[in-house]
Amino acid sequence: MEQTIKKNDRGEEVVDIQRRLIALGFDLGKSAADGVFGEQTETTVKAFQQKRGLTVGGAVGEETWEELVEASYQLGDRALYYRYPSLRGDDVRELQMSLNSLGFHTQDEAGVFEQETDQAVREFQRNVGLPPDGIAGEETIDALNSLKKAVSTGSRFAVPDKRYICNSGRGDRRSKIMLDPGHGLPEDPGAVGAFGLTEAEVCWRIALGCRRILEQRGVEVVFSREESETIPEGERSQRANREEVDLLLSIHLNSSRDMQAEGATCFYFSNGRWYSKAGKKAAHLIQDELIRGLALVDCRVHGMNYSILRKTRMTAVQVEPAFISNVKEERLLGSGSYIETISRAISQGVARFLEMEKQSII
Ligand SMILES: [Zn+2]
Structure with missing residues (x-):
């Protein structure tokens, strides 16, 4: 005009x-x-x-x-995507409000389809198993509406767990997990025991054990790093996000100045205001196997705001099956059969979690 x-x-x-x-x-x-x-x-x-x-x-x-x-645009009138000049309209605003309400952040709800909205759409698509093309067309909008309905029937204050929806929509696809052996020789040995055993090498061996066992059970397993590779924490979560795995399992050992401290712990994401329900569930399943199977001291499951748990999009757990600072536990960790037992317990917990997730329908 x-x-x-x-x-x-x-x-x-x-x-x-x-x-x-x-x-x-x-x-x-x-x-x-x-x-x-x-x-x-x-x-x-x-x-x-x-x-x-x-x-x-x-x-x-x-x-x-x-x-x-x-x-005059209503959501569904046209396909929305990122282009220049940016698409504007009440349909874009509605899309942004829906994405935000589900925990996919678009920066603002100004009704302008900018880069952040594009990223939120792709993230949403990945989470529900749609091709992440960034185009909010019919399929994506349908998925958005049905999920919104599922969420809104819960508590008004319920915060949706996007880590939980990650696993839906995969159908019969094989589960895929990333094992993240903590630290990495030679530069980052992690904690070192009194006899010189390093956290990095123990984590690597546990990861190898878990990979073998989980692969036998039909799970696709990828690693966050090579055997002799030191990578920054941020790169680990990025790799997990790129690989679009269902679960990230970070493996570390505990260490304390108190040489008597012993036992196993699992961590899931929590920032004090919000926690990952799926992460908590996975952490409990793994912890139970470690405590039952190995009769380890139960140092319990805790919600933590660790970067690897926060920056990953999928369910994430950090397991610390023992204290390398404890002489008795360091000795055990030096034995191949003990590593095998730990790997079995962790894998059992992981497999149970993946199985339960597959059966849950959202
Ligand atoms: Zn560590």
């Missing part, structure tokens, strides 16, 4: 404006879309401008026209 349409104008453009106002729920009275910009139309344009935070003048200039166009 190049020129301003105002009171006493007539014609097709006036009809267009009137139709849009009616579609938005405004009442133009008897005259309706008659193509005459009269008193009633002017009053209605003013009401629209007021509602949308525009300068209230009663005439339709470029700004008001654009707002009329944007306001």
